[in-house]
Amino acid sequence: MAGSTLTVVVAVNPMASFGHRAEVGPLAIRRLRDAGHNVIDIDQANIELLRRETIRAVEAGADALVVVGGDGMANLGANIVAQTDIPLGIVPSGTGNDLADGLGIPIDDTEAAIARLLDALGRPPRVIDAATVRHGELTTWFAGVLSAGFDAIVNERANLMTRPRGRSRYVFALLRELATLKPIPYEIVADGVPSSTGALLISVANNRALGGGMRIVPHADLEDGMLDLFVVTPMSRLAFLRVFPKVFSGAHTELPVVSFQRVRSVTLTAPGVIAYADGERIGPLPVEITVVPGALKVLA
Numbered sequence: 001m002a003g004s005t006l007t008v009v010v011a012v013n014p015m016a017s018f019g020h021r022a023e024v025g026p027l028a029i030r031r032l033r034d035a036g037h038n039v040i041d042i043d044q045a046n047i048e049l050l051r052r053e054t055i056r057a058v059e060a061g062a063d064a065l066v067v068v069g070g071d072g073m074a075n076l077g078a079n080i081v082a083q084t085d086i087p088l089g090i091v092p093s094g095t096g097n098d099l100a101d102g103l104g105i106p107i108d109d110t111e112a113a114i115a116r117l118l119d120a121l122g123r124p125p126r127v128i129d130a131a132t133v134r135h136g137e138l139t140t141w142f143a144g145v146l147s148a149g150f151d152a153i154v155n156e157r158a159n160l161m162t163r164p165r166g167r168s169r170y171v172f173a174l175l176r177e178l179a180t181l182k183p184i185p186y187e188i189v190a191d192g193v194p195s196s197t198g199a200l201l202i203s204v205a206n207n208r209a210l211g212g213g214m215r216i217v218p219h220a221d222l223e224d225g226m227l228d229l230f231v232v233t234p235m236s237r238l239a240f241l242r243v244f245p246k247v248f249s250g251a252h253t254e255l256p257v258v259s260f261q262r263v264r265s266v267t268l269t270a271p272g273v274i275a276y277a278d279g280e281r282i283g284p285l286p287v288e289i290t291v292v293p294g295a296l297k298v299l300a
Helices: 024-032 047-059 071-081 098-102 110-121 150-160 166-179 237-247
Strands: 007-012 038-043 066-071 088-092 125-136 138-142 146-149 185-191 194-199 201-206 227-232 258-263 265-269 276-277 280-284 287-297
Touching: 007 024, 007 047, 007 276, 024 038, 024 066, 024 088, 024 276, 038 047, 047 071, 066 071, 071 088, 071 098, 071 138, 071 287, 088 098, 088 110, 088 150, 088 287, 125 276, 125 280, 146 150, 150 166, 150 201, 166 237, 185 201, 194 227, 194 258, 201 265
Parallel strands: 007 038, 007 066, 066 088
Antiparallel strands: 125 138, 125 287, 146 201, 146 276, 185 194, 185 265, 201 227, 227 258, 265 287, 276 280
16 A cells, blocks of 8 residues: 555575676665665575575565566566465566566666556556466476477576676577577477477467567467467578577567467477476476466566
8 A cells, every 4th residue: 555664575686697786686675665664685695595585584474575686586486476465576687587577667777667666566466367387296386488499498508608698698598509409399288189299499478578588479468367379380590590580579470480379278298308487497398387367466
């Protein structure tokens, strides 16, 4: 409520953007306190400690959870507050800030992002969809995009790289993986209907982008109760290099090698493929993804 004092848990990833934006967390905390809110700040060097302490703080009593970082921190927050009444706020400071961007949060202007957060704390939260991904006995949440093809292979490569820093890591990782580009045989069950296909890339999208601005599904809607199954069929390396730049502007959607299918659930199976969700490693296929409409309240 406007004018009321809220208890806000703020979880900060100090290594977001390789530590180059370490000032964002303290600034967000200071602005929240200046606005009269009770802030419980969580700052741990280890992501698992950060997760554990954030869960503990939220369970002790919180009106909101704010994460400071990139898509990995947004994913951490979503897994803590999905299907609860606690809204999630994001102050973007990561290498990839695709969920924040999809929510309309300024990703290159920290002061504007914090101002948007403070304004949202005085209003009813926005309600968006999220999705569960079941991998073996483990079920986790994601709010952005699950990738399970060449894009996931690139993500795996990029996460192992220390240079270059920033979004260009994804481009360099892609170029290095192009040398072994080949179709992957997939078994897909989309809303109960099985099919087999060879593809270079498959993603299941709730949000429009991944990888720091690759708008793979530019028409994705966070509130439509559906997911978008995005498939890129086989092509040559040269053709792939021509197509790839179009992804950043969303100009690839009419190409014959690209298809989209709206789904509520999808199971993906393929040999040797690692799934990523919101840029976080899930594990080898198979995975089962299911949309949960209205599962996440957000401060945006």
